[in-house]
Amino acid sequence: MLVDAHAHLLPHDYPADAPECFPRMEPIDGDTARTLLFGALKFRARDVFFDAERRVEAQDASGVDVEVLSPMPPLLRYDLPPADGLSLARHVNEFAASLCRTHPQRLLGLGMVPLQDPESAAAELTAIRDQGLRGVEIASNIAGESIGDERFLPFFAEAARLGLAVFVHAMPTATDRLPPAAMGTYVVGLEGALAASSMVVGGTAAQCPDLRIAFSHAAGGYPLMLPRAQYFWGGSWNEEPVDLDRAVAPDDGPSPLEQARRFYYDSLVFDHRAIRYLVDLLGADRLLVGSDFPAMPREDPAARTLRAMNLPPDALRRITGENAFAWLGIDPPG
Template sequence: MSDQHAMNGVTVTDVHAHVLLPALQAEVERRVPDAVREAAALELKRNGAESLAVSGAMVGARIPKLTDVTVRLAEMDAQGVDRQWVSASPNHFYPWAPEGLAVWAANEANRLVAAHVAQEPDRLTGLGLVPLQHPERIVECLDDAVLGRGLAGVEISSFAGDVELSDPRLEPFWARAAELRAVVFLHPFGCSLDERLDRFYLANTVGQPAENAVALSHLIFAGVLDRHPDLKIVAAHGGGYLPTAIGRSDRAWKVRPEARRCEHAPSTYLRRIWFDTVVHDPHALRTLVEVAGGSQVVLGSDYPFDMGLDDPVSLVRGAGLPAELEQRILGGNADSLLETRVRA
């Protein structure tokens, strides 16, 4: 912790930062080149050629930030961040992968993330992966991440194939994650709206918030949080559109019988989910705090991608929040999330 942060009594923690795993990607490409090409064609359909070209150049320029711990630590120092939670870049989800490859890739990602954060364990915390499209294999990969590799939890997408987060087949996963007190970091990859968002970078600017909102709604309306109250769900991108449009969900819960699968009005569950600060403006951050509660907001940056926050600490400090709440968002809330987790 820096001297300045020590005097303020807060460890500044960024819960949303990524690592790229080139060796994993190369091996997946070697094993199933045709499937990788099909996945690339889907990404072209969803994003459009122009955005893919820009994204390719952007990621290429940021390879050192995504792979080199020394570069990562220097960037953290420049941002005033003491600790990062490091999760795999979402392109490593491989939602199309068959069972054997998907399980191997998740476990290999767990190993590689653990090796990355082990280079600086006092400043880096790792999150692993699970094969969401194969619910029957998820628990073993969660155990591999948390118990086998000592990671704080896992990162999941908003959906995978025909598996939504409301899918009953995921019940053993939610139960085990709650039992382990593991963090489940919800971070979309891709959007089911496909070519409707293939220009103007809408696949990201509209698609990511939409996917967050849909995935969280599946969790809430299906009663997952009723059955598993100890779950620690952390939503990327401030939860997308859901926190600012939650009144419509409450209305549906009130008037539509098919929307009454959860015990309480949907808005109450926002205070049982954690949300990062990647919302891009102070007004949106204040609204998120008002809707979800100050205990449920944690610092995030989406490091080091261009749609993230270059100066995540300044966004929080410039939002006009009370000093005590500001410190909780900068680090206290993240610390609390890790206090009860089961360790390897």
């Protein structure tokens, strides 16, 4: 069983009477693709983004059994007025639910919410659950605000109460520390690290211990920061017993590593050495297969690197399938 837990969808179109701030999907002459226009964004969207039969064909071609589909991240526009953000989210969620109903054993969907209005976002989670969607995708920052800020705590608490999974997708923000060309590479890694860190240092992870949350691209640089955080917390090297005499900022709460090991991480890190580190530090039960398909091409075949690492069979089985179902809170098939 191979589950791609990080794959994206785009609606085929939008209502003719949609607000001007909505995206548009324009046909391309002589092509099954469509052009997504959303503000300054212009993107050629292949039909596999919105055609269920093409998705299943693509799965079969790459050896994928199940995809977890989340909205293409540019749709997460937290700068929209809340009412418009809610209307957009509902349209995308309805499309996602409809797409997944065509092949419910192969396509599992996540919705989106207008998290610029945390109260509205939390209230919308019930509708997402009732549509048959398995969770919700959010960006790694909310218009520049940390997801670990206390004002978003009720949203995460409600997701945990409803048993919905959360997928945090790294989204670049404007920075003058790196050139624009780094937005999709280094800044994504920084964003993932900031998002995961904020959930711990902001207290959300400790207050929502049952929250099932996953981070794209292994939360960027976060796993490499954890041993230092562990030392500051408990004064230990290499996870030796706690030595509070050496601790810089002792805390009687859960350790940084304990909290990090409650999260899930997709293993889209592009190198077997990085995956090995994630397995060693976080555990094989915390990793998911992810591809960013079809925004990015999958390995050929999917999970080729993972399968070539000679991981123990039980570890490989967890990473390639079982962990995704545990994150989503559903039983694996058969």
